[in-house]
Amino acid sequence: MSSTNSCRSSYIYSTKRKLEDYVSAVPEDDGAADYAAAVADLPSSSWASTSQSSSSSNYLLAHPSQLQFFVRMLSDNKTISIRACPCDTVKSVHEKIRKITGIPLREQRLIYLGKQLQWEKSLAQCAIENDASLQLVGRLRSTGHPKAWKIMEDVRSIIGRLYRGETVRYALQTIKTCLSEYVSKTPKNNFETAQEHLQIFISSLAPSALIMLYMSPIEDNMKIAEESIRHFLHLTKATLPKQYHSICVPTVMEFCNLLRGVPQCLPLYTSCRTCVSSLLKNIGHSHTSSSIDSVATLVLVKGILPFISEIADRFVPFNTESAVDLGILQSDVNDFSVFVSCIYNAIKEHPGFLGEISVALPRKASYYPNLVEVARDLYQIFDNMLLKMELCLNQIEEQLNSNSAGEGGMFHQQSSQYLAILKELNVMSGIYVGCKERFWAMMRLRKRPLCALILRYVKRTDDHWWLLERKDVIDLEAKRHMVMMMFPEVVDDFDEQNEILIDRSQLLTESFNYVSMVDPESLHGSLFVEFKNEEATGPGVEREWFYLVCQALFSQHNDLFIACPNDCSRFYPNPASKPDPLSLKYFKFAGRMIALALRHKVQVGIVLDRIFFRQLAGLEVDLEDIREADPCLYSSCRKILELDSEVIDSDALGLTFVREVEELGSRKVIDLLPGGANIAVNSKNREEYVHLLVKNQFVSSISEQVSHFKEGFVDILSSPRMLDYFFQSLDLEDLDLMLRGSTSDICVQAWRAHTEYIGYKETDLQIVWFWEIVETMTPKQKHELLFFWTSIKNIPVEGFCGLSSTLQICSSPAPITHLPTTHTCFYRLCLPVYPSMAVMLDRLLIVVQEHVVSSFGTW
Incomplete structure (x- = not known):
């Protein structure tokens, strides 16, 4: 890390010296064209890799064949293809461009990775790769954005005067006004033109000039520069359309590159890094993301890798002797999440990506040659952070086992970010072969401290549902806590209280009217239940009401639900119930009541059968699931599957692909397949017969009832998208305990x-x-x-x-x-x-x- 800081400081010093020479040498009244020409000769760190110059001498050996690359002319938005040898000079490329386009040599400037290519250098020395994308720009007098250049020239002039120690009245206000005007003039209807306009900010060397002013020994200059930079960051996020945020990323990253490694610049650097994070959030959703070429993507991911690395370095286990706890902040983790997501998407969406990458990454790989270095570096970060995270969980577990510290002693400031860090490690593990299993194995071994973190830190506003991917790594208490976070919080607010007055003799009807006829939002408040002509009030009456209503609702006298033969408290929708509008409303009412009971933590003595539970979770129902609901049918189907092939092929059973049901006192035949009455069941199709029979009797026949029950249940959740999460997060036995409690003998x-x-x-x-x-x-x-x-x-x-x-x-x-x-x-x-x-x-x-x-x- 120290060598990186040294290189960065050396770079800033070099840039600063050249900018100082430039500022002192250029008169204030220089024209924009001459200024642009002079700026073009200054170094730019926009996208340059520090390793390019050191490896250029070996470049020819690595690229012996002829190169093909593309040159994009910003003036007319055309692209031409160029072939050349790595040993050819940049000047020879300019000659080829002149022959193709007719543009004079003096009007040409080639830009690669944000840096102007020098005529005398070879393509190998410039690290030009196959399929590289270069930009051809002309002198400023041919630009399509003269006003933008003029604004940047005004900013440069003020910065130069301030740096020389002159007094400039209203300097900060003027610079901020210029920046606001510059951003406001960004074309709104053309992405390519907007890109050209915003690129002028870097081409004019405005970031370097502002950083030079920020590092000035004059305190007022530093304040003016910092305010100006922060104002520009705000403008990029607040005033530009989101589809243009991807264009702003290089500019803000230029500030980060110049500030990185300078301790006194850390607050401003962190603000710039967070701005990059905010901008990147929208790149994946913008319609312009497809226009970002592979070179820009590679440059982007290489540019944000240092961000990921430095945040990972800040994450230090709490009681390690080698370092003081730096206290990784939520903002650090938020940035880390965005940067990891960006690289993850770049790798996954790469045309050559063929699946999970081997951890033993080769030096070169044919299917993702440009991203292999990025993937290797990201894996190293993942590996180090996973080891740190395991150490942190181990520390919590040791404290849990010792019971020497109270609950607060097990946790500290940094531990509040552990779950968010684990979430990102889960994402990263999906890139590499075997790492997903390694990650979840570690989580399984540290189940106890993981559950302690869940119980302490998972809130309703968090997105921690990924933890429920593997239900075996968390216990029932943690799962129950997480699913309860899917309901709105129960707040005893008198203004939002639902008052329910019930006549016991009309218990089900009046309760139906109260609960079914109100807007779902109103049910998110608290409840106040009373029975008519009774003095009793309070939570006890509320619990009694829930219990009695659910018992009445699921009673077989209503024909809405059927109890399982071996457990009269376990129910599923009655396939024979006619799905008329009123009965479907009662199923929706049932969904609301069960969800309300769960939200208010009231046991109602009613549990759901497996076939009902699996359909609520969006899962398939198979033969084993009907064991409790219909033991006779289960036994019959099991025998059909186990019969000797010769017996069933002899048609001794006389089965065809039909199902007989009794409806209104008469028998009705339902085809399981078109023309099912003419299809005999044999040893080859008997599994399909059993599957279709189970599906028809326990899925198709109750689909409307289940759908309306879901509608009612969703009404009580905080968000409809949480329905599948809720039921998939729990095992049936977990839901049983929440709805019925423990039925074992009371100690x-x-x-x-x-x-x-x-x-x-x-x-x-x-x-x-x-x-x-x-x-x-x-x-x-x-x-x-x-x-x-x-x-x-x-x-x-x-x-x-x-x-x-x-x-x-x-x-x-x-x-x-x-x-x-x-x-x-x-x-x-x-x-x-x-x-x-x-x-x-x-x-x-x-x-x-x-x-x-x-x-x-x-x-």
């Missing part, structure tokens, strides 16, 4: 540990009797008691810790003849002071009966 010891007492002590007889009775209850009775107490039948996936507060047993002044009561909002069980364990047992066995539990509590 009484954990229950007691999360219970507090009001008016009782833990040693009181009533409390001792209570827990002894609970210990003797069946698993179902324990769940019913928990539901009576909290309106939650099953404990959350996180256990009792997942409840919003601890449970409470409160001493009740009610007579001992009364049953216990609850305040479900506060998870409070009010227990009278029963005189004996037998009396308490009698009362508790009454309240755990299902018909009692379904209408409970006071508030």
Whole structure:
């Protein structure tokens, strides 16, 4: 890094000296034409590679054959093809151009990679490659943009006077006005003309002149230069159409090249680099991106590689002894993301790209010769950063294992950027053979610290859905946290609160009217639920309402859903349900209710069958998926597939490609294929028969119902594009736990540990009797008691810790003849002071009966 800084400082010093000589030698009233001629002889670092001069002596050996390259004439936008030997001089090329175009030699200037080619040098010394693109420009008097040159001449004149120590009134205001006028005059309707216009900024050496002024020992000059540069950066982003941002990249990168490696210039350099990042964001989306030739693309990616490298160098593991934590910033990571994306796209879109690149990159590769060096350098950055990232995750895991530090001790400023860095490493890994597997293997080994980062840093505004590509690298808690970020945040805002007043006798109908008839946006607010003629209010009533509505909605009395034979709480849409407008509205209502329950973290005791879940996730349904939904059909199809070939080919089963269904009391035959009744099932087509049978019965027949359920579910998400992410991010078992909680037997010891007492002590007889009775209850009775107490039948996936507060047993002044009561909002069980364990047992066995539990509590 020190040698790079030395070269950069040496370059700046050399440029500065030549600019000083030029500024002092050129009179203020020089004409624009003479000024342009003089400028053309000054060095430009626009796109020049520092390695070109050192390797030019070996260039002939590497390019022994004749070259073919292209010369583009900016004056009339024409391109000509030139053939020459590497040993030919630039002057000989000028002669060929004169013969072809008739342009006099004195009017010609050849520009390659931003630098004018000197007549006496050979093409090899100038590093001209096959298929290179050169620009032919003339003297200024033939330019199509004289006003632009005049504006730049005015800027140059002011800078020259300031640098010589003269006092120029309103210097900053004048320079900024000139820059604004220059940018505003950019042609808006012609990309090529706009490119020529904006190129004048570099050709006039304005960036070098401004940097020279910025490095002046006069403090006021430095401030004027910095303000002027920042003003130009703002103009490029704010006033030019986005399709022209690609033209501005070389100009801003020129500022970066001149400032790089100079410590006192770091703030301004970082601003210029971030401006390059902002401009590059739009290149991929502009209609002009296709007009950028391969040479410009190569120059671009080589120009931004140093940006990626220096940001990667700033990323230092937190407690390494060799360096102090530099604290990589979010702006650094944002720039890094754009630059990586730019190179990734350049490699992937290269005409010779044939797939993932081997890590053992050859010195030359026939299918991407121009990008092999870039790919090699980028891989080195990827490799180093992956090792650093593994070290960082290991540090977090060690702290998690030691439990010596609180949660805050595991994280520091830089760790907030870890997930964003991992996202870019994931992108980079897709370029190289085997690196994607290596990346995810590291993530799998560091699953625990990765999940800790997700729980701490993933927010609703972030784009971290890539983490869900491999569900095996994150645990259920992290997955649940991420999918919950797909819902709008629940905010208790009275102004945006949805008040729902329900008559229990009209529970489903009134709930349907409330939820289905409102605008989806209004459902993104909080809920306030009350039952008519009841005093109870609060979260407990809300949880009860969710539970009761979902139970009623999925009840088989409505014929909307069918319960699986082996699990009556698992449902899928009824294939026999007629998809009339009203029933489809109820499916949409069901989608909204399930999504709302998930968003409000309410368990509704309803879970979805696999065939339903997979269709919501946009996945195929196969035979194994119908095992729970239709065990008989599953068993029959399995036998068909396992039968001996001779038996099934004998047509002993008499099967054809049809399906029989009962509709309105009569049998109906549905063809699985056109003319299916005439196609016999045999050993060769039986797999297709089973596939079509499953698809027809469990996909085609419920497609409308599933579609409307999706519509309702999407209404509650923050964005429609998140629907597939949501269901694909979870396994069915994960969603089961979120909707139903854990159905396993409740651990009484954990229950007691999360219970507090009001008016009782833990040693009181009533409390001792209570827990002894609970210990003797069946698993179902324990769940019913928990539901009576909290309106939650099953404990959350996180256990009792997942409840919003601890449970409470409160001493009740009610007579001992009364049953216990609850305040479900506060998870409070009010227990009278029963005189004996037998009396308490009698009362508790009454309240755990299902018909009692379904209408409970006071508030």
